Amino acid sequence: MMRRASTLALATSVSTLPCFFLAASAYAADWLEFRGPGGRGIAPTETIRTTWSEDDGISWRADLPGKGASSPIVVGDLVVVTASSGPRQDRLHVLACDRATGDLRWQRTFWATGRTLCHPTSAVAAGTPASDGTRIVALFSSCDLFALDRDGRLLWQRNLAVEHPRSGNDVGMGTSPRIIDGTVVVQIDCQGDAFAVGIDAVTGSDRWTVPRQKIAGWSTPLAIELPEHGACVALQNPNGLELRRARDGVLVWSWKGDCSGIPMTTEAGGMLYVPNDGLAAVTPTTAEAAPAWRSTKLACGIASPLAWGDAVATINRAGVLTVATRSDGELRGQVRLAGSFWASPLLVGESVVAVNKEGATFLVSIAGEPKVTTENQLPGTFTATPAIADGSLYLRSETTLWKIAPP
Amino acid sequence: MRPYETIAIAGMACSLAADALASAAKPPQSVEQAVAVATALARTEGIQVQPGLASQAGLASQAGLASQADALAGIPAEWIVPCLDALRDATPGGANWLRSGLERAVDRVGDALPAGRLADVVRDAARPPRARGLAYSWLKTRQPQLAWSLLDAMLGDPALELRREAVDKLLASAPDADESLQRDIHRRALAAARDIDQIERIAGWLAEHGEPVDLAATLGFMRRWLVSPAFDNKQGVGFAKAYPPESPAPDTTGWKQVGSTDKHGVIDLNAAIATEKGVLAYALATVEMPQAGPAEVRIGSPCAVQVWVNGEPVMQHEIYHASEAIDQYVATADFRAGSNTVLVKCCQNEQTEAWAADWKFQLRICDRLGTPLATQRDSR
Numbered sequence: 001m002m003r004r005a006s007t008l009a010l011a012t013s014v015s016t017l018p019c020f021f022l023a024a025s026a027y028a029a030d031w032l033e034f035r036g037p038g039g040r041g042i043a044p045t046e047t048i049r050t051t052w053s054e055d056d057g058i059s060w061r062a063d064l065p066g067k068g069a070s071s072p073i074v075v076g077d078l079v080v081v082t083a084s085s086g087p088r089q090d091r092l093h094v095l096a097c098d099r100a101t102g103d104l105r106w107q108r109t110f111w112a113t114g115r116t117l118c119h120p121t122s123a124v125a126a127g128t129p130a131s132d133g134t135r136i137v138a139l140f141s142s143c144d145l146f147a148l149d150r151d152g153r154l155l156w157q158r159n160l161a162v163e164h165p166r167s168g169n170d171v172g173m174g175t176s177p178r179i180i181d182g183t184v185v186v187q188i189d190c191q192g193d194a195f196a197v198g199i200d201a202v203t204g205s206d207r208w209t210v211p212r213q214k215i216a217g218w219s220t221p222l223a224i225e226l227p228e229h230g231a232c233v234a235l236q237n238p239n240g241l242e243l244r245r246a247r248d249g250v251l252v253w254s255w256k257g258d259c260s261g262i263p264m265t266t267e268a269g270g271m272l273y274v275p276n277d278g279l280a281a282v283t284p285t286t287a288e289a290a291p292a293w294r295s296t297k298l299a300c301g302i303a304s305p306l307a308w309g310d311a312v313a314t315i316n317r318a319g320v321l322t323v324a325t326r327s328d329g330e331l332r333g334q335v336r337l338a339g340s341f342w343a344s345p346l347l348v349g350e351s352v353v354a355v356n357k358e359g360a361t362f363l364v365s366i367a368g369e370p371k372v373t374t375e376n377q378l379p380g381t382f383t384a385t386p387a388i389a390d391g392s393l394y395l396r397s398e399t400t401l402w403k404i405a406p407p
Numbered sequence: 408m409r410p411y412e413t414i415a416i417a418g419m420a421c422s423l424a425a426d427a428l429a430s431a432a433k434p435p436q437s438v439e440q441a442v443a444v445a446t447a448l449a450r451t452e453g454i455q456v457q458p459g460l461a462s463q464a465g466l467a468s469q470a471g472l473a474s475q476a477d478a479l480a481g482i483p484a485e486w487i488v489p490c491l492d493a494l495r496d497a498t499p500g501g502a503n504w505l506r507s508g509l510e511r512a513v514d515r516v517g518d519a520l521p522a523g524r525l526a527d528v529v530r531d532a533a534r535p536p537r538a539r540g541l542a543y544s545w546l547k548t549r550q551p552q553l554a555w556s557l558l559d560a561m562l563g564d565p566a567l568e569l570r571r572e573a574v575d576k577l578l579a580s581a582p583d584a585d586e587s588l589q590r591d592i593h594r595r596a597l598a599a600a601r602d603i604d605q606i607e608r609i610a611g612w613l614a615e616h617g618e619p620v621d622l623a624a625t626l627g628f629m630r631r632w633l634v635s636p637a638f639d640n641k642q643g644v645g646f647a648k649a650y651p652p653e654s655p656a657p658d659t660t661g662w663k664q665v666g667s668t669d670k671h672g673v674i675d676l677n678a679a680i681a682t683e684k685g686v687l688a689y690a691l692a693t694v695e696m697p698q699a700g701p702a703e704v705r706i707g708s709p710c711a712v713q714v715w716v717n718g719e720p721v722m723q724h725e726i727y728h729a730s731e732a733i734d735q736y737v738a739t740a741d742f743r744a745g746s747n748t749v750l751v752k753c754c755q756n757e758q759t760e761a762w763a764a765d766w767k768f769q770l771r772i773c774d775r776l777g778t779p780l781a782t783q784r785d786s787r
Contacts, residue, residue: 087571087602106514108507111537113499117732146503154476154507156469159500170730191726204469216729 027099031074031387031394034128034176035304039222040266041346042308043388048348049407050363050374059392059403060102065093065109067398068125069342070176074389075131078105078150081401082138084124090116092125094138094148102403106152114142114161118172121342121383123398127220128176128385130184135201137184141173145186147204156204166192174218174262180246181231183207189217189237189261196221196235198249208249213237218262224272226252226284234272234284236265241274243284253284257291263300263344268307268326275300279314281329295329298322304344306352311366313352315341321352321362323370333369337362342383348393355382355395378402434478441486444475445493448508451501472504479508484516488524491538502537513545522550529557529569536566543569562599567776574600578609590616597625601777603733626733627771627779628672629749632690633662634679640754641685646711646725652689652750655718659691669769671733676753676766683766687754694772694781699744702780707735708768711754716740717747727756728763734777742772747781 035041049057066085073080078096085091095107116124118141127139135155137147143161148154161167169190178185183198194212199205215237222234224243231246238261242254259265260275267273271292274280279298280291298305301317311332313323319339323332339356346353351373352364359378365371380397387394391406435441451472479490493505513520528534528542547554561573574596581592590613597609597620610620623630638650651657665679676688696702704714704721709731713723722738755766772781 086568087604109510110503110506111499113503117730117735119730144503153473153480153511154504155473157500157503159503162499166724170726170732170735172730191729192724 027074027076027390029074029389030076030131030133031072031389032133033073033130033178034071034220035264035344035385036346036387038267039178039220039264040268040308041304041306041344041385043346043348044308046348046388047391047407048353048388048393049391049404052376052378052404054378057405059405060097061403062097062102062104062401064396064399064401065095065107066091066125067123068396069123069174069383069398070125070396071128071385072387072394072396072401073129073131073136074099074387074394075133075136076150079387079394079401079403080129080131080136080138081396082125082127082129082140083399084112084116084140088112088116089118089124090142092138092140092142092144092146094129094136094146094152096136096150096152097401102401108146108148108152108154110144110146110157112140112142113144113159115168115170116142117170122172122174123383124172126172126174130177130179132179132182132201135179137177137179137201139173139175139177139186141168143167143173143188145177145184145199147184147201158199158204160186160188160197164188164193164195166190167195168192169216171216174220176220178221178223178233180221180223180233183246185221185233185246187212187217187219187221187235189213189215189219191216196244196249198233198244198246207247208244210244210249210251213239215239216261219260219264222265222267224267224284228252234265234267236274237261241265241272241282255282255284255289257282260300262302263304266305266307268309268312271307271326273305273307273312273326275305275314279305279312279324279329281326293329295324295331297331298324298329301341303341303354306345306347308347313345313347313366313370315345315354319356321345321354321364321370323352323366335364335370335372337364337372338375344385346386346388348388353386353388353393355386357382359397361386361393361395434481435486438486438489441479441482442489442493444478445490445505445509448472448475448479449493449497449501449505451504452498476504476508476511479505480511480515482512484512484519485521485524487512487516487520488528488542491528491542492534494535494538494541497535497537506541509541518549520545520549522546522553525549526553526557529554530560532565536568539566540568543572562595565776567601570599570776571602571605574605574609586616590618603777622670623667623672625779626672627773627781628667629692629694629770629772629781629783630667630672631783632665632667632674632692632751633659634665634674634676635659635662635689635691637680637683637686637688639685640687641757643711643725643727643754643756645687646713646723646752646754650687650689652691653715653752657689657691657750662691665690667769672769672771673767674769676755676768677764682764684755684759685757686766687752688766690751690753690768692749692751692770692783694747694749694783696742696744696747696772696781699742701739702742703737703773703775704740704749704770705734705737705773705777706751706768706770707731707733708753709763709765710768711756712736712768713752714738714740714770715748715750716742718750725754727754728758728760728765731765733769734771742781 066083068083090112278296299316384396393404
C-alpha cells in the first residue's frame, strides 16, 4: 500500500526508538486540525521546500484505501487521514501513517450509520480529523464521529445521524470537528435536523447540544478566546455567526449578516474576518456589530480566508489571490493563479501556499506585491487543504497522501 | 431505562451478553465468552446523554465498550470467526464496536486466521451479510485465489457486496470469450446486478453491441402517473398542508396522465404542468404487486417529497435542492397482493438559481436488494 519515493530521505534515524519516546521528542511541531493551529492556516515560522515534483523532493507517498477530501493531520509520529470506499462509499477509514516513512501504522474501518450520498466533487471523508495530541476524532459526511487513541483503539463513537435522524446533506457534509478546551465541537448544518454539539473529548458524552437553523452549510467551527468568556467557538451559517462558550455551549455573541456557506471565518488580533459576498471585518464584542469594513474585492469562493500581521488574503472562484490590509481592507495587490481552488491557502513564512484542484501548488510571495515564485505539479485531484509540520508539506489528492521533504 | 443511560441491550433475552458487557474487560476465557462479549457489543444501542447529565455514565459506558472491544482484540485466531455471527441483529453503532475489536484481533493474528473457516462463512448465505462481507475482505487479503473462487456461486447472493464482486468476476471473463458468449455473459450479469452503476455499465456494453436495454424497466421505475394541477407552496407552506388529494379517496378529475420516457423513469413536473416556483403537485400511480407484504419504496427527487401507499403515509423529506440520486430516500411500506396506489407529493420552492429549477421525481418499488417488485398496467 505504501510506496516510498526513490529520492526518499528519512529525516531521522529513529526507527529503533520506542513509539512513545518518538512521539514525545522527535518532532517539534504537530498540525492537529483543519488549517492547523487554531484553525487559522498560519505557519509563520515554518520553512518549506520551494520546488518538487512527482520524482523529486518527495519523502514518501501513500496510496489511500478510498476517496477523500479531508486534510491530513500530524500527531506526534503519525500522519492521520480519512477516506471512504465501497460502491456506496459507506466504508469509513481512519488510517495512520508513520510520519517518517509513510508506512501504514494502523487502519480502522467502520460502517457508515448515516447517509453517504455525496456530490462527486466532495467526499464522504471530507471533514478533517482533529486531535488534542492524545485522541484523534474523525467526522464523516454520514455524521459518524469516531474517537481513537494513537494506537488506533476506538475510544468512543457517536452516530449522530442515528441520534438526529434527519441530519445530513446529500451534497455531502464538509465540516470538520474542533477540539476546544476539552470539548469536541461538531456543527451539523442542514435542512433537516441541524444542530451543534459539544462532546466531552474524554468520555464521548454530551456537554451541550443546541438546535440550529435548518439551512445547509459546510463551514467548520473556529476556536476563539474571549477575555470575558474564555474558550469559545464560532459557528457560521449563511444567515450569520454566533459565538458559544466551548465548555457549556452558552451563547455569548451573535451577528446576523450574510455569511458564506462554505469558507470559514478566521480571526486575527481579536477581529473576525467573515466570508460573505466578499469579506467583512467584525469585532465580536458588541451586540449590534457593524462591520469595521467590508470589501467585495475579497471574495472567497470555496477556500477560507487568511489573516495575519496587517494583512488578509482570499482566493476567489476564478483563482485570483487578493491581498489587502487587515485594518481597513485596502487592496494591496492581486495575482491570478491557474485552476480552481477547493483547498484553503496557508501562510508559510512569507509565502501563501495554495493548491489547486488540478494538483498545482503555488508559492506566492506576499512580501510586496503578491507574486508567484514557484509552481509545483503533482498528479491527481486535490481538494484537501495541506498540512505543514517541521518543514514538511503534506498534500492529499483524492486517493494519495504525499509528504514533501523539508528543505 | 433512564433517559441518560448510555447502554441499552436490545432484547432482554441476551442476559449472557449483558453480563459480558457489565463485567470489566476481562479477557474471554472461552469461545462462548468471546461470542457473548461480541454479541453484547454488537447489540449496544447508541448513547443517549442529555445535556448536563451524567458524564460519568457516559464515561462508564463508552469506556466500558472500549474495554470490551479490547478484550475481543486479544482473542485467539480460532475464536474470531464464531464472533462474526454476532453481527446478526447488530445495532449501527454496535456493529462498529464489534468490528473495531475483531479487526484489531485480525491484525494481531495475521496469517493464523483460519482461511477455511472464513471461506465457510462467506459461502453460508444464511449468515449475516456483513459477517460474510467482512470474512470475504479478510480472506481476500490473505488468500485471494480462494476468495476469488468463492464468487462463482454468488451471482444471486443476498449479500449485495458479494453479489457485486461475483458480477464483476463474471464480467472479467468476457474479454476472453467470443462475441456470442460475451453477450450471454453480459445478459447474465445484467440479470444478477443490483447496483445502479454496475447495471448502467452492463447496459452500456449491450447497447454498444446492438442490444439496447430499457433501463427504466430493468430498474423497475413506475413510469405512468396521474398528475394533479399545481397547489400553492409559497414559502414552503404547502409541505405540511393537507390539500384535497391527501383525502382517503381523492378526486382525480382534471388530473393529467403523464408517462415517462426518461431512462431513469423521471417524471418532470415542469414539463407536465408548467415551469413554476413555490408550487407543489401530487402524482398518483397504480401498481401491481405479485404478493402481499412489505417492500421498499425508493424515491429520488431534488424537491421536498412525501409518499403514501394505499393512503398510508410512508415517508416525508422536506429537503430542497440538496442533490438528487436514484433511491435517494428509502422506506418500507406494506402492500396488498394485486393493485395498490402510490401517491407522491412533490414540492418546489422559490429558489431562483438555475440549478434549483428542477421539479421532478423518480420512484420504484423493490425488495431490500433493489430487485424491482411492482409492475404497472396503467395509471388508473
